[in-house]
Amino acid sequence: MFKSILVPTMGFSSDPVALETAMLVARDFKGHLECVHVRPDTQQILIQAAGYDMGMGMGTQMVMGDLIDVLQREDAKRTERAQKTFEAFCKREALPLATAPTGEPAATAAWREVSGRESDILVAEARVHDLTVFGNVTALGGLARTVAGTILINGGRPLLLAGPRAPKQIGKSVVVAWKPAPEAARAVSAAMPILAGAAKVTIVAIAENEEETANSAEALATSLRWHGVNAEISYMAHPAGPVQDTILQCAKEAKADLLVMGAYGHSRLSEFVFGGVTRHVLGGPPIPVLLVH
Helix, strand or coil: CEEEEEEEECCCHHHHHHHHHHHHHHHCCCCCEEEEEEEECCCHHHHHHHHHHHCCCCHHHHHHHHHHHHHHHHHHHHHHHHHHHHHHHHHCCCCCCCCCCCCCCCCCEEEEEECCCCHHHHHHHCCCCEEEECCCCCCHHHHHHHHHHHHHHHHHCCCCEECCCCCCCCCCEEEEECCCHHHHHHHHHHCCCCCCCEEEEEEEEEEHHHHHHHHHHHHHHHHHHHHCCCCCEEECCCCCCCCHHHEEEEEEEEEEEEEEEEECEEEEECCCEEEEEHHHHHHHCCCCCEEEE
């Protein structure tokens, strides 16, 4: 059950779609949206200013002071935009505000503003929520992809990436990108509350080891049917093009409103390197994607 849903509000154009996508899930499960906006503290502002100073060759104390002022004003504007977007959304959706469970069978929301290092705070928040819903990263750029990736790897909970626009519904036609691997198994397990209520679930199995993948996909479909899930298999032994394109094409043909998949990658020294399919999806999915590492 997705009762406690974290929505990082960034103060960018992606916020409304993230809120709308999260609301679709919250309504299905009568859940709570915890909308968190992270402001950089003084230390983070100084780090940002130093980065700009080094990159632009600025060396005087006056220029550094001016740059800090600019960054602080921009942060204040983003915070104001984020809060106004949240307030307008709650008003439009007639969404009650609550800071603790109300006992009422209805979705609720809350706004919180905290200061510090964004990725650290959001990872800590993600660990204590059932689901994190992140805005479409295409509109946000590389830094947002880094934050989303950090939450995905270190949060320990499922991450729902919003598409470029909110769907009319979510979880009615679901595509599961399957391979016999722990990441895919965890993704299916995390998505079970949604899969159980779906009208149709399509398992897209793309073979690496052909026999193993086919047998595993059949076993998954059987297991899901024991849960009352209407599961069918779309099996691709040798896709004609890139795997990610095949998956997204299958999702399009199935008229899917949600893609469920594992997030793959490997550690390299202190850096986590995502696999090609995961990296492609993190670059901006065309529909909402539920990811689990």
